[in-house]
Amino acid sequence: MNKFTLHTGIAAPMDRANIDTDMIIPKQFLKSIKRSGFGKNLFDELRYLDEGLPDQECTGRPLNEEFVLNQPRYQGSSVLLARENFGCGSSREHAPWALDDYGFRSVIAPSYAEIFYNNCFKNGLLPIVLTEEQVDQLFTEVAATEGYQLTIDLERQVVVTPSGEEMAFEIDGFRKHCLMNGLDDIGLTLQHADDIKAYEANRRKQAPWLFDAIK
Amino acid sequence: MAGKTLYDKLFESHLVRTNDDGSSLIYIDRQVLHEVTSPQAFEGLRIAGRQPWRIDANIATPDHNVPTTERSGGVDQIVDPVSKIQVKTLDANCDEFGILEFKMNDQNQGIVHVMAPEQGAVLPGCTAVCGDSHTATLGALGALAHGIGTSEVEHVLATQCLITKKMKNMLVKVDGKLGLGVTPKDVILHIIGVIGTAGGTGYAIEFGGQVFRDMSMEGRMTVSNMAIEAGARVGLVAVDQNTIDYFEGRPFAPKGEQWDAAVDAWKDLVSDADAVFDEVVEIDGAAIEPQVTWGTSPEMVVGVSAQVPNPDNETDQVKIDGINRALEYMGLSADQNITDIQLDRVFIGSCTNSRIEDLRDAAKVVEGRKVAGNIIQALVVPGSGLVKEQAEKEGLDKIFIEAGLEWRQPGCSMCLAMNPDKLGNGEHCASTSNRNFEGRQGFGGRTHLVSPAMAAAAAVTGHFIDVRELIEQ
Numbered sequence: 001m002n003k004f005t006l007h008t009g010i011a012a013p014m015d016r017a018n019i020d021t022d023m024i025i026p027k028q029f030l031k032s033i034k035r036s037g038f039g040k041n042l043f044d045e046l047r048y049l050d051e052g053l054p055d056q057e058c059t060g061r062p063l064n065e066e067f068v069l070n071q072p073r074y075q076g077s078s079v080l081l082a083r084e085n086f087g088c089g090s091s092r093e094h095a096p097w098a099l100d101d102y103g104f105r106s107v108i109a110p111s112y113a114e115i116f117y118n119n120c121f122k123n124g125l126l127p128i129v130l131t132e133e134q135v136d137q138l139f140t141e142v143a144a145t146e147g148y149q150l151t152i153d154l155e156r157q158v159v160v161t162p163s164g165e166e167m168a169f170e171i172d173g174f175r176k177h178c179l180m181n182g183l184d185d186i187g188l189t190l191q192h193a194d195d196i197k198a199y200e201a202n203r204r205k206q207a208p209w210l211f212d213a214i215k
Numbered sequence: 216m217a218g219k220t221l222y223d224k225l226f227e228s229h230l231v232r233t234n235d236d237g238s239s240l241i242y243i244d245r246q247v248l249h250e251v252t253s254p255q256a257f258e259g260l261r262i263a264g265r266q267p268w269r270i271d272a273n274i275a276t277p278d279h280n281v282p283t284t285e286r287s288g289g290v291d292q293i294v295d296p297v298s299k300i301q302v303k304t305l306d307a308n309c310d311e312f313g314i315l316e317f318k319m320n321d322q323n324q325g326i327v328h329v330m331a332p333e334q335g336a337v338l339p340g341c342t343a344v345c346g347d348s349h350t351a352t353l354g355a356l357g358a359l360a361h362g363i364g365t366s367e368v369e370h371v372l373a374t375q376c377l378i379t380k381k382m383k384n385m386l387v388k389v390d391g392k393l394g395l396g397v398t399p400k401d402v403i404l405h406i407i408g409v410i411g412t413a414g415g416t417g418y419a420i421e422f423g424g425q426v427f428r429d430m431s432m433e434g435r436m437t438v439s440n441m442a443i444e445a446g447a448r449v450g451l452v453a454v455d456q457n458t459i460d461y462f463e464g465r466p467f468a469p470k471g472e473q474w475d476a477a478v479d480a481w482k483d484l485v486s487d488a489d490a491v492f493d494e495v496v497e498i499d500g501a502a503i504e505p506q507v508t509w510g511t512s513p514e515m516v517v518g519v520s521a522q523v524p525n526p527d528n529e530t531d532q533v534k535i536d537g538i539n540r541a542l543e544y545m546g547l548s549a550d551q552n553i554t555d556i557q558l559d560r561v562f563i564g565s566c567t568n569s570r571i572e573d574l575r576d577a578a579k580v581v582e583g584r585k586v587a588g589n590i591i592q593a594l595v596v597p598g599s600g601l602v603k604e605q606a607e608k609e610g611l612d613k614i615f616i617e618a619g620l621e622w623r624q625p626g627c628s629m630c631l632a633m634n635p636d637k638l639g640n641g642e643h644c645a646s647t648s649n650r651n652f653e654g655r656q657g658f659g660g661r662t663h664l665v666s667p668a669m670a671a672a673a674a675v676t677g678h679f680i681d682v683r684e685l686i687e688q
């Protein structure tokens with residue numbers, strides 16, 4: 001999992017409440033044997049004018065030019081600005097996978113659906129909660145300035161606007177620790193790599209036939 | 216201090232550390248991989264830029280999706296695109312990471328739980344995992360084996376450890392001597408009938424008593440395979456001379472001095488005489504008769520001489536509803552004789568019953584007989600290429616073909632119907648597999664779980680019959 005400490009990137013405004021996970025990544029893409037490559041189908045139904053099919057090459061598909069992520073000024077964006085209850089609906093982990101694969105590192109919204117919120121942390125994506133007023137203000141500023149960038153300082157728990165204004169956010173201490181160190185379940189276990197290695201060395205002595213036999 | 220159970224010993228000898236939240240990190244000696252539950256795990260590794268912790272702890276083979284008909288054309292010949300992609304992906308992942316894989320047309324390929332012990336890839340005293348719930352099979356070897364999910368497959372690949380919680384101990388003791396025609400499958404079906412599909416939840420079940428001591432390794436695997444059907448993620452049988460003899464000379468088993476050291480270590484893989492189990496169930500082996508499931512859960516099982524249950528004899532409303540629902544799905548009526556159930560297909564195979572002994576049992580029954588006219592299809596699917604080869608050496612394939620059964624290539628086949636082997640809507644099947652859930656063997660399919668001998672008997676008579684009537688003649 002990617003570490004998250006300090007990130008600066010272009011903000012893209014999705015001015016819509018209750019964006020559900022089916023909108024984020026429609027169900028026809030869940031059959032995949034992969035968990036990467038969902039970025040090209042992120043927001044598929046909003047982003048393209050035709051119907052998206054699994055395993056389809058997306059480069060030639062007709063784009064919905066109106067859609068925010070298709071506008072030239074938001075190319076390369078990595079911070080998604082959204083309205084309340086973001087990520088509601090099905091529990092699919094493909095939603096954070098798709099956002100991450102597209103290139104988003106953080107979402108900023110007034111509230112989230114719980115499962116989506118939890119799934120973000122497992123995948124190195126930082127969901128930030130700000131007040132409705134703060135989110136409103138950010139929407140206004142983004143619209144006014146092309147190339148508008150936000151800086152997210154997880155250590156200090158602040159979102160910094162281009163004018164230097166800081167907006168503080170809350171985050172659970174353990175989750176912050178995991179994100180800052182790039183720790184998912186596997187990462188957490190690997191923190192005990194020395195214990196595992198010590199056990200393994202001993203095991204090799206006790207049961208050498210279990211080592212280097214299968215090749 | 217009380218002695219230790221076999222499970223306690225295996226768990227403690229693999230404990231790496233206890234986490235702050237009370238869960239434990241245990242070291243995993245072996246991971247067996249197949250095509251259905253591994254692709255996202257490998258993908259996860261790649262995304263995170265991680266390498267497998269230990270390549271030589273892994274072994275792989277495709278089984279769930281492979282066709283069991285002629286397949287010399289290789290993977291490209293697989294018709295279903297999703298199946299083809301899964302098998303190809305396993306091949307590519309194993310090649311990329313250098314993991315030993317027995318590919319589809321390798322002589323050693325087979326159902327994971329048949330291949331792993333047969334190769335000596337999983338040994339007594341090991342911890343073993345596989346992304347498949349029937350990994351409990353391997354407990355028959357005196358190994359601690361867990362079925363796990365895809366995220367855990369990735370976790371074990373990356374860390375060689377599993378996060379788990381210690382289970383409680385249950386002893387299922389079956390003493391006495393099994394009657395003629397009564398097989399390990401009948402024993403485990405009967406046990407599930409007694410303790411129920413949730414009876415073992417939270418426990419590691421050790422199968423003990425005279426019946427298991429007398430039982431072959433193949434038979435023990437059949438029993439432990441279905442521990443999960445009694446709710447237990449782990450089944451176990453103590454190591455004895457049978458176990459040791461079984462492993463001698465297997466490809467990945469220790470040789471020479473290491474063999475002697477291993478045998479020494481394995482001798483301790485039994486529960487101490489003064490070990491205390493949280494729960495003990497005792498069953499009289501001599502009283503077990505050939506079993507047949509009539510419903511849609513493995514606990515819905517009776518002896519072949521019995522009748523389909525009548526909900527009017529029950530008082531518990533949940534049970535009454537369950538029986539009614541199952542009767543409707545299965546198209547059976549209360550009090551109907553089990554021997555009056557007419558069958559459409561027969562499936563002899565799956566990780567429960569596709570080993571050489573199973574095939575011998577079935578062949579003995581069909582030899583010199585013909586598949587009944589009402590049977591649309593009777594499949595025999597060996598559990599691995601090696602089982603197939605051995606069976607052919609013994610001429611079992613000819614006996615089956617002569618009798619009108621189909622002799623197939625190894626794989627999971629009609630156990631879960633991920634490949635083209637399926638039941639039609641409403642069809643009744645005498646199956647040696649392990650799950651009779653609604654739709655498991657095909658949409659609307661009606662599965663009756665039985666032993667290989669009973670399935671063979673059903674094939675030649677067209678309905679269920681006490682196999683003892685055929686072998687005693």
Ligand code: SF4
Nearest residue numbers: 349565566627630631
């Ligand atoms: S034979 Fe059936 S139960 Fe066994 S591994 Fe294959 S699908 Fe699973």
